[in-house]
Amino acid sequence: MTRQALVPPIAEVPPEVEQLRVEVRTFLAGELSGGRFTPRCDAWLAGWDEEFSRALARRGWIGMTLPPEYGGHGRSTLERFAVTEELLAAGAPVAAHWIADRQMGPSLLRFGTDQQKQRFLPAIARGECFFGIGMSEPDAGSDLASVRMRASGGDGGWILDGTKVWTSGAHHAHALVVLARTEAVDPDNRHGGLSQFIVMTDSPGLTINPIRLLTGEHHFNEVVFDGVVVPDELVLGTIGNGWQQVTSELAFERSGPERILSTYPLLAHVVACVRLSGDGSHHPQMGALLARLWTLRQMSLAIASSLGGGVAADVPAALVKDLGTRFESEVIELARLVLDVEPDPTSTDPGARLLAQAELHAPGFTIRGGTNEILRGVVARAVGLR
Amino acid sequence: MTTDLDALEAGVADLLSDLCTPERLAAVEGDLDRQLWEALESAELTRVGVPEEAGGSGGSLAESAVVLRLAGERAASLPLAETSMIVGPVLAAAGLAVPDGPLTVGLGEVTAQRSAEGWRVRGLLRRVPYGGLADTVAGMATTADGRLIFRVPTSATKVVAGRNVAGEPRDDIAVDIDLPPTSVAAVPEDAEREIRLRGALSRAVLVAGAAQAALDLSVRYAQERMQFGRPIAAFQAVQQHIAGLAAEAAAARAAADAAVRVCGHGFGSAAAGLAVAAAKARTAQAAGTVAAIAHQVHGAIGMTQEHPLRFTTTRLWAWRSEWGGERQWTQHIANVAVSLDDQDLWPMLVGM
Known part of the structure; x- marks a missing residue:
C-alpha cells in the first residue's frame, strides 16, 4: 500500500507573487471599464480575443515562465499561476493564447530543438502564435x-x-x-x-x-x-x-485553475445577488461551496509549486481535476437555488446569461482533459487497487 | 522544514502503531488511554504546541498538527488536541504554566468574582472532551472587568458524563471553587475566539487523519475481500468509489494543512478566521463522504462491533460536528462573503 501524501505540501507564496496579482487586477479593471471584455463562464474555451491576448503579452503575461533568450519573462510557476487565476476569476477572454501558453511553451522548452524554440517561443510570448x-x-x-x-x-x-x-x-x-x-x-x-x-x-x-x-x-x-x-x-x-512526452505534461493540464474556475464568474454573481438581497443569513450552501473553492485553490497551488520544483504530480493532478470539475458544476446548482432567473444566453441580465453559459458548457467540464472516470482509475492504481 | 516534519511524522507513526492496535483501541474504548499518554509524554509529544517556558516542547503549530493528525489517524483516545493545540498554548500566552498530565478545555457559562484568596469561579463547561478523566480542565470566565482564563484540577469539579458518537467522553463540568491567582489570568477579548478557532482547526486536522485511515482500511479490505472469484478491488465500481474516497481524503488533508499554515502566522487575522472556517467546513463535508464510502466498500462486516472500521468512521462523524458543525462554519464564510464589496470577494478567497 502506498502511503505517499495524496497532495504535495501546501505552498508558501512569496510576496512578489501577491504584488503581481494587484497589477493584473488593475489591468483587468481598466479593460472591464473600457468595455474591452464582458466576463463569461468557461472563457478559456469560449473567449477567443486575439487583441486581448496581445494586450496581455505586452504586459509580459504570456510565456511568463519561458526564459528571456526565447522571448519569455523568466518568471516562476507560482507567478504564472497567480496571473492565470486572476484572469480566469475575472472571466477574461484567454482562449486564443491558452494552449500556446499552457501547453506548447513548456513542451517546446522541454522537448523542442533550438531552432523550434527560436521559431515559436518568442511568437508565443508576443501573443502572435496560437496553437491547437x-x-x-x-x-x-x-x-x-x-x-x-x-x-x-x-x-x-x-x-x-x-x-x-x-x-x-x-x-x-x-x-x-x-x-x-x-x-x-x-x-x-x-x-x-x-x-x-x-x-x-x-x-x-x-x-x-x-x-x-x-x-x-x-x-x-x-x-x-x-x-x-x-x-x-x-x-x-x-x-x-x-x-x-504527452503524459509528462498532463499534470500541468489537469491541475490548473481552469479546472476549478470555469464557473467562478457565476459564483461571484450569486454572492453579489445575496449581498444585494440584504439577507445573507440563510446561505450555508454558498459558504459550503466557497469552502470547497478555498480548498481546491490550495490543492492546485500546492501542485503548481511542486511542478515548479520539478516534482511529478500526476496523481494529485487527477484528484484535483476530479474534485475541481465537479465543483464547477455544483456552482450551477447553487445559482439555481439562489437566483430567480431563467437562464438565457442572450440576456442582458448577467445572472441569466452566466447561468446559461455555465449550464450549456458544464457537460464538458468532467470530460475534457481526461474524463473523471479515467482520472479515478489513475487514482485507484496509485492507491494499489489495480 | 518539510524534512523535519517528515521525520517527526515517521517517529510519531512508529510510536502510535505499537499502541493503537485494534485490540488496544477496543480495550480503552470510552476511557482515556493513560498508557499511550505516558508514552507520548516521555517522547515530549503531548505539549508540542506549547512554549518551553510554559512546560511544553516549544514546537510550531505545524509540528503540533502533524502529531495530532496521526493521533486522529490511529483513533487515539486522548485529549491531545485540547492539551497541545487548543488550550495549552492559550494558557501559556496568558502567562500560566501548562500542568503535566492530560489537560482539557470547555466553553460554557462561567463567571468569576474576586475572593479573599484569588477568584471564586462558578459555572458550567459543556461537552468537555475527556472532562472527567483528564487531570486538569481549563475554561474561560466572565468578570465585571473582562475575561479570564482559568485551570482547575478535575477532581475539584462535578462531572456529568456524556459521550460523542465514537464513545469518547464529552462531559459537562460544573465548577464552583476558589482559585489562587496562579491558576487564573486575564486574557484579551479575542481569546475565546482564538480558542474556538483552535478547537475547530484541531477537529479539521483530526478528520484529515481519520480520513486517511478510512482510505487505508478500505484499500486493504478491497484487496483482501474475495467475491466472484476475485478481490473486490478488481471491480471498477469499487475502484471508482475508493478513488472518490481518496479525493475527499486529499481535500480534507489539503484544507487542514492550508489552515495550519495560515494560522501559523497567528489566529488574530480575518484570513485565519476564514482559513479555519473553510478547513472545518471542508473536512466536515469530506468526513461524511469518506465514512459512507468506507462502509459501502466494507459491506456488512464494517457495521459490526468486531470490525475496527468503526473506530475511524464513528470519529469522523463525531469530530465533524465538534467545535462548530458545518452549519456554523459555512454560514460564517457566507457572512464574510456578503460583507465585502464585489471586487473584494476574490482577494478574500486567495488571501490577499
Whole structure:
C-alpha cells in the first residue's frame, strides 16, 4: 500500500507573487471599464480575443515562465499561476493564447530543438502564435493509445494521414501539435511507436471542419490530414517517445485553475445577488461551496509549486481535476437555488446569461482533459487497487 | 522544514502503531488511554504546541498538527488536541504554566468574582472532551472587568458524563471553587475566539487523519475481500468509489494543512478566521463522504462491533460536528462573503 501524501505540501507564496496579482487586477479593471471584455463562464474555451491576448503579452503575461533568450519573462510557476487565476476569476477572454501558453511553451522548452524554440517561443510570448492540440480521434478518446493517425517517414520529412477531433481553436490557430503513430501497434507496448509533430495549419492537405457545440458555438474542430507533409525539423522531441512526452505534461493540464474556475464568474454573481438581497443569513450552501473553492485553490497551488520544483504530480493532478470539475458544476446548482432567473444566453441580465453559459458548457467540464472516470482509475492504481 | 516534519511524522507513526492496535483501541474504548499518554509524554509529544517556558516542547503549530493528525489517524483516545493545540498554548500566552498530565478545555457559562484568596469561579463547561478523566480542565470566565482564563484540577469539579458518537467522553463540568491567582489570568477579548478557532482547526486536522485511515482500511479490505472469484478491488465500481474516497481524503488533508499554515502566522487575522472556517467546513463535508464510502466498500462486516472500521468512521462523524458543525462554519464564510464589496470577494478567497 502506498502511503505517499495524496497532495504535495501546501505552498508558501512569496510576496512578489501577491504584488503581481494587484497589477493584473488593475489591468483587468481598466479593460472591464473600457468595455474591452464582458466576463463569461468557461472563457478559456469560449473567449477567443486575439487583441486581448496581445494586450496581455505586452504586459509580459504570456510565456511568463519561458526564459528571456526565447522571448519569455523568466518568471516562476507560482507567478504564472497567480496571473492565470486572476484572469480566469475575472472571466477574461484567454482562449486564443491558452494552449500556446499552457501547453506548447513548456513542451517546446522541454522537448523542442533550438531552432523550434527560436521559431515559436518568442511568437508565443508576443501573443502572435496560437496553437491547437491534435490528440483525440474519432475512435480514440479516453483510450488515447489507440490513435490511428499515421506518420510515414520519407526523405527529410513525414507524411501524415488521419483525422483528429475536438481540436479547440484549430480554425484560428497557426499550428497544431499532433500525436501520430510512427510504428504499427505493438500489443505488448501500446504506448510505443507514437510521436509528436508540429503541423502548420496552412499546410496543403489539411482540412479543418467545425464540430459545433450543442449551442451552435464553434470552438471544436475536426482536422483531416490527407497526405500532409511535415518536415523533419518540425518533429517534436524524439520519434517513438510521443506517449512519454504527452503524459509528462498532463499534470500541468489537469491541475490548473481552469479546472476549478470555469464557473467562478457565476459564483461571484450569486454572492453579489445575496449581498444585494440584504439577507445573507440563510446561505450555508454558498459558504459550503466557497469552502470547497478555498480548498481546491490550495490543492492546485500546492501542485503548481511542486511542478515548479520539478516534482511529478500526476496523481494529485487527477484528484484535483476530479474534485475541481465537479465543483464547477455544483456552482450551477447553487445559482439555481439562489437566483430567480431563467437562464438565457442572450440576456442582458448577467445572472441569466452566466447561468446559461455555465449550464450549456458544464457537460464538458468532467470530460475534457481526461474524463473523471479515467482520472479515478489513475487514482485507484496509485492507491494499489489495480 | 518539510524534512523535519517528515521525520517527526515517521517517529510519531512508529510510536502510535505499537499502541493503537485494534485490540488496544477496543480495550480503552470510552476511557482515556493513560498508557499511550505516558508514552507520548516521555517522547515530549503531548505539549508540542506549547512554549518551553510554559512546560511544553516549544514546537510550531505545524509540528503540533502533524502529531495530532496521526493521533486522529490511529483513533487515539486522548485529549491531545485540547492539551497541545487548543488550550495549552492559550494558557501559556496568558502567562500560566501548562500542568503535566492530560489537560482539557470547555466553553460554557462561567463567571468569576474576586475572593479573599484569588477568584471564586462558578459555572458550567459543556461537552468537555475527556472532562472527567483528564487531570486538569481549563475554561474561560466572565468578570465585571473582562475575561479570564482559568485551570482547575478535575477532581475539584462535578462531572456529568456524556459521550460523542465514537464513545469518547464529552462531559459537562460544573465548577464552583476558589482559585489562587496562579491558576487564573486575564486574557484579551479575542481569546475565546482564538480558542474556538483552535478547537475547530484541531477537529479539521483530526478528520484529515481519520480520513486517511478510512482510505487505508478500505484499500486493504478491497484487496483482501474475495467475491466472484476475485478481490473486490478488481471491480471498477469499487475502484471508482475508493478513488472518490481518496479525493475527499486529499481535500480534507489539503484544507487542514492550508489552515495550519495560515494560522501559523497567528489566529488574530480575518484570513485565519476564514482559513479555519473553510478547513472545518471542508473536512466536515469530506468526513461524511469518506465514512459512507468506507462502509459501502466494507459491506456488512464494517457495521459490526468486531470490525475496527468503526473506530475511524464513528470519529469522523463525531469530530465533524465538534467545535462548530458545518452549519456554523459555512454560514460564517457566507457572512464574510456578503460583507465585502464585489471586487473584494476574490482577494478574500486567495488571501490577499
